[in-house]
Amino acid sequence: MPAKKKENLTKGDTTRLAIEDSAIELFMEQGYHATSMRQIAEHAELALGGIYNHFASKEEIFEAIILDKHPYKRVFPAILEAEGETVEEFLNNAAHVVIKELKSQPYYIKLMLIEIVEFNGKHGSTLIKEIAPKALPIFERIVKSRKNLRITNPAILFRSFIGMILSYMITDIIISNSILQKLMPKNAMDTYVDIYLHGILKAEA
Amino acid sequence: MPAKKKENLTKGDTTRLAIEDSAIELFMEQGYHATSMRQIAEHAELALGGIYNHFASKEEIFEAIILDKHPYKRVFPAILEAEGETVEEFLNNAAHVVIKELKSQPYYIKLMLIEIVEFNGKHGSTLIKEIAPKALPIFERIVKSRKNLRITNPAILFRSFIGMILSYMITDIIISNSILQKLMPKNAMDTYVDIYLHGILKAEA
DNA sequence: CCTACCGATCGGTAGG
DNA sequence: CCTACCGATCGGTAGG
Numbered sequence: 001m002p003a004k005k006k007e008n009l010t011k012g013d014t015t016r017l018a019i020e021d022s023a024i025e026l027f028m029e030q031g032y033h034a035t036s037m038r039q040i041a042e043h044a045e046l047a048l049g050g051i052y053n054h055f056a057s058k059e060e061i062f063e064a065i066i067l068d069k070h071p072y073k074r075v076f077p078a079i080l081e082a083e084g085e086t087v088e089e090f091l092n093n094a095a096h097v098v099i100k101e102l103k104s105q106p107y108y109i110k111l112m113l114i115e116i117v118e119f120n121g122k123h124g125s126t127l128i129k130e131i132a133p134k135a136l137p138i139f140e141r142i143v144k145s146r147k148n149l150r151i152t153n154p155a156i157l158f159r160s161f162i163g164m165i166l167s168y169m170i171t172d173i174i175i176s177n178s179i180l181q182k183l184m185p186k187n188a189m190d191t192y193v194d195i196y197l198h199g200i201l202k203a204e205a
Numbered sequence: 206m207p208a209k210k211k212e213n214l215t216k217g218d219t220t221r222l223a224i225e226d227s228a229i230e231l232f233m234e235q236g237y238h239a240t241s242m243r244q245i246a247e248h249a250e251l252a253l254g255g256i257y258n259h260f261a262s263k264e265e266i267f268e269a270i271i272l273d274k275h276p277y278k279r280v281f282p283a284i285l286e287a288e289g290e291t292v293e294e295f296l297n298n299a300a301h302v303v304i305k306e307l308k309s310q311p312y313y314i315k316l317m318l319i320e321i322v323e324f325n326g327k328h329g330s331t332l333i334k335e336i337a338p339k340a341l342p343i344f345e346r347i348v349k350s351r352k353n354l355r356i357t358n359p360a361i362l363f364r365s366f367i368g369m370i371l372s373y374m375i376t377d378i379i380i381s382n383s384i385l386q387k388l389m390p391k392n393a394m395d396t397y398v399d400i401y402l403h404g405i406l407k408a409e410a
Numbered sequence: 411c412c413t414a415c416c417g418a419t420c421g422g423t424a425g426g
Numbered sequence: 427c428c429t430a431c432c433g434a435t436c437g438g439t440a441g442g
Contacts, residue, residue: 015427029325030323031236031237031238031322031323032236032238032322033236033237033238033239033424034238034323036423036424036425037424037425037426038423038424046427046428047427047428047429048425048426048428048429049426049427049428049429049430050427050428052425052426053427056426057425057426058424058425058426110321110322113318113321113322114322116315116318116375116378116379117236117315117318117319117322117323118235118236118239118322120234121378121379121381124379124383125383125384128379128380128383128384128385129383129384132383132384132385150399150400150403151396151400153388153390153396154388155385155388155389156388156389156390156393156396158385159376159380159385159389159393160372160376160396160397160400162372162376163372163373163375163376163397164372166371166372166375166376167365167367167368167369167371167372168368170321170368170371170375171364171365171367171368171371173321173326174321174326174329174333175333175364176326178329178330178333178334178337179330179333179334179337180333180337180360180363180364183358183359183360183361184360184361184364185358185361188361188364191356191358191361191365192365192368194355195355195356195365195400195401196400198355198403215413216413216414217413217414220414220415241435241436241437242436242437242438243435243436243437251414251415251416252415252416252417253437253438254415254416254417254418254438254439254440255414255415255416256438257438257439258413258414258415259414261438262437262438263437263438
């Protein structure tokens with residue numbers, strides 16, 4: 001059997017993906033509980049009952065999306081390639097890669113918020129268990145290799161890196177369609193990265 | 206007629222407040238659409254129909270909460286009092302005051318996420334219109350009065366300040382109940398403020 | 411004419 | 427993958 005590619009997905013796989021993609025779109029627009037199984041079915045062009053051949057429940061669709069579509073699977077290899085001469089260069093590149101990826105899949109930030117709002121972060125800890133062991137070593141390596149860091153705890157270095165990206169993405173959502181939007185420079189994201197970097201780096205003095 | 210105080214609320218005011226407080230608690234725990242009007246009524250100890258003497262719809266309850274209970278009403282006077290000799294001291298004090306207030310009303314951060322998830326930030330722009338004219342002058346004053354700032358756009362200074370607080374609050378929710386929790390120092394919030402401050406301040410060099 | 415609320419039920423929809 | 431349904435519950439409203 002050849003490895004599955006897009007060309008030779010089974011009919012079942014195609015339907016399953018159609019359900020996931022429909023659900024992503026609708027959850028993103030309406031939220032989880034405001035989205036009905038009938039809407040998902042209609043959007044995926046099958047009958048309501050047909051969904052239950054692929055997923056046992058509405059929550060199972062959400063879990064599949066959270067796990068299958070997580071951007072870190074595409075982001076991670078990119079980050080590892082994003083080398084740089086200095087810590088500053090590396091983190092700067094990494095931040096740009098992550099935000100570019102998140103912007104190309106803008107649904108995910110909202111799915112993450114749904115996860116917090118509707119499930120109290122229930123599936124989040126599973127995700128962290130998967131990601132942390134891969135991400136922490138990167139920040140441990142940074143801490144060990146460089147001496148000009150003001151923050152030397154890899155966990156909080158990781159957390160604040162994620163936090164910096166989250167704060168950009170969320171304030172971006174909040175201020176869009178607001179009067180503040182006009183006051184923002186277009187390179188706001190660079191400023192966020194800049195604030196983060198020159199906060200964690202010791203002054204060259 | 207004396208100004209209304211807690212002692213002489215009318216029966217109607219008391220009921221209205223009971224409905225708002227019940228809704229806050231349930232929205233926070235379950236999300237907006239997962240919370241039924243019946244649950245809100247039960248928690249407020251009145252019949253379902255009774256709610257509609259005070260609110261025309263479920264969404265009107267949410268709007269009232271967002272507008273009435275916004276922590277900025279309590280945070281703002283405190284920030285204005287949080288003077289400091291330097292910009293660093295002032296922002297440090299301000300950040301602590303805001304986070305302390307948000308932690309004492311931990312519901313609000315979640316209501317804000319619901320607002321984004323369920324209403325696509327619909328009510329948020331109203332709120333920004335109310336807050337921005339009061340908050341921006343503070344950051345404008347900071348920009349004018351100090352010369353050791355790396356960020357001189359008041360709007361993005363404001364945005365990144367809010368973003369710093371949001372990123373702390375949200376990553377706090379995400380990592381609670383996770384293995385990462387143990388790796389976090391207890392003063393993680395101070396580190397966040399520290400990263401923010403030494404990011405926006407020029408090196409004394 | 412007001413307020414605060416009741417028991418019962420409306421038309422539709424939820425997940426399964 | 428569909429049609430046809432279920433027990434229950436949804437947000438909202440009726441008259442009194």
